[in-house]
Amino acid sequence: MNNDSYVNVVFATDEEYLPITAVAMTSLAANYKDARRLRVFVLVDRPMPEDDANRFSCIAERFDIEIYPLLVSAEDFSAVRTSRGISAATYFRLGMHLVLPSDLEKVVYLDSDMIILGNIAEVFDTVLDDRTLFAGAEDYNSVAHRKSYKTPPTSVNLNAGVLVCNIKAIRAMDFLEEVSAYIEQNRYLIFHGDQQILNYLFAGRMKYIHIRWNMHGQLFEPDWVASNLSGRALISPEDAAEGRKSPSIIHYNGAMKPWNGGAHPRRRDWYRFARLSTYNDIFFEPSWPISKTKSRRTRSISNKIYRTLWLDKLSQALTEGYRAKGTRTWLDRNVKGGKLWKQKPFDELRVLSEKQSLIQMHTFLTMRGLLRRDKKFSAADFVRSIPRNAKVYANAPNDDLEGGFHENIKLIFQTPNVGMKVLPYEADFSLVLHMAIRTSGFWDALLTGSFDREIVFGEAAFFGAYAGYFDKEAPTVGRRPFGYILDDLCYYYDARQPSRLELKLNDNAYRLSDAEIDRAKRLIKRIRTESLTKYNRNSGKGREIVLEPGSVVAIDQTPHDASIRFGGAEKRTITDMVAAAVRENPGATVYFKRHPDNVKTDRNILPSTARVKILPDDADITQVLDQCAIVYVVASQVGFEALLRGKKVVTFGMPFYSGWGLTDDRQAIARRTQTRTAEELFHAACIDMSVYVDPVSQRLIEIEDAFDLVQSLRRSEIGVDTQSDFARAAAE
Structure with a gap:
């Protein structure tokens, strides 16, 4: 049978995800309608256990399809895993052209967290010319992704869960060399796995297919689509409505996965195929509290029970959420008593909770400072002690860390795993980037300290930035600080208890050598003569x-x-x-x-x-x-x-x-x-407690180099400096 007699599909999975892959494969085979044979390749990093191999063989026999497990290694990509939802298996597709049959020229790649309701032969027949490497549906959050990936605002941006792949064209180029070079240069800035890699490198060699072939994210929520889609993606409301009405693929990406209890609007569809799969013995569909199939009376009773449970959970959540802010007594009296915010204006509650939060935060930091004040801390030593790819809980919005203002902190810590997606108890340490005491992220950052891990307070260094947070006209490379002041006790500006900076300056033993004094004087002179701020x-x-x-x-x-x-x-x-x-x-x-x-x-x-x-x-x-x-x-x-x-x-x-x-x-x-000199104050704050990075080479640098970067950017903006890597990056 020649290659034209097949429709080729590829899944990538690991041992833990094999049952989920089997459900997707069952839906694929059940809805397949074509004279050509369906041939499915399963990329795995180790041979399937015997029980799993038998179950997949049963799928092949039941639906008369061909299934071939293929061993592939993702070791080269393991260092860029970035989140709970991205495992090493997601990188298998980057090397699939090396292990697929030599006569195979095109495949449809599918993630495992989906069900296929359409005939996959239709999308397999998408025409790909020699120039086009991939075809897929636009990501529903592509506007933000283009900004984070640093690609043009109208470039093709695909959700990589469903890809028609031109294997022939991939084999004809240095595909892995380009991928490896990108990873080497950006390994700490990759947060969307291979989707980010492919969209950055090959946006000019991609094309769109209809969104119904990858209905993902919140596209099944009409209100969300009406209110948000136009600002998130180029997908038309009409195409989104068509995809919602007749989806060919439902992609359960994100947190709403039915097998994990996620309340996806189309969760029942997934369980329908889970029951048909060879793993039907391990999946049990929950009994949903509200069902349209029940009688009106039964539905009414169910709704009352559900509302009672929900309100009880709401009360509990509010009580727990505000306990740290000292308002539990008020909640017990008003929420549980049914008064629900009627007795106190919200502003009064906010002020009360904020003041009590400040007191509790001060108590926590003071006690922590007493336990740690005899330890030594310098920003450079701390950063050098961090293992690569460490997990760092940081209370900054993802938009700030993923292509935004604070992205360079990942380069300083040499890890892509920075943000609120890291759980406090699994973090190697936490980073407080905002004193936003009314947010749970701030308290979660402090929570890390209760697990006997470091808490570091960070802010842009005093002379470590080129453009401000709201300066949208500055070159991209200059819109992120390349210096941070770090303190392991509290923020340097929090005078309620001693910071590490204060303890250093208050230590009688802290004295600068003649060389350090001369260095501080030279730098201070540069600040004056070069108008640095x-x-x-x-x-x-x-x-x-x-x-x-x-x-x-x-x-x-x-x-x-x-x-x-x-x-x-x-x-x-x-x-x-x-x-x-x-x-x-x-x-x-x-x-x-x-x-x-x-x-x-x-x-x-x-x-x-x-x-x-x-x-x-x-x-x-x-x-x-x-x-x-x-x-x-x-x-x-x-x-x-x-x-x-x-x-x-x-x-x-x-x-x-x-x-x-x-x-x-x-x-x-x-x-x-x-009593301190200006040189001692400057050295302690800007050298001992601060650290700097070159955002182009991604290497730690000295403060003198940071001053040079400022001057290079200034010259590049007026077209004078065209030689340095930093200036070239600014021009891009």
């Missing part, structure tokens, strides 16, 4: 500002800034600071520099008077600091930058740089007893 894209080139001699500058902050909340200040402190600047400097003009995030709001608007002048919003802060004599701050980093320029700094909060004899402090911090 936290976000460097526009620094040094803003509107030219000329201040009056001997002038005073008061620095604005956002009211919700964490350094305000945890630095012993509040919203009115900013007004008090400006008033003090006017009162204490009767012969000087006071300039007020608004925070960029306050510019488009009505926050902190002060009237411009003869004594107080509002600086233009686009005024360059480095120019302002170079010209003024005194800087008033609450807790802003600008105060730290002013110190490095030799300015007098007055603080109204308790920032990390106050209390060391360098600033005029209006709030004393009795814990801080040492």
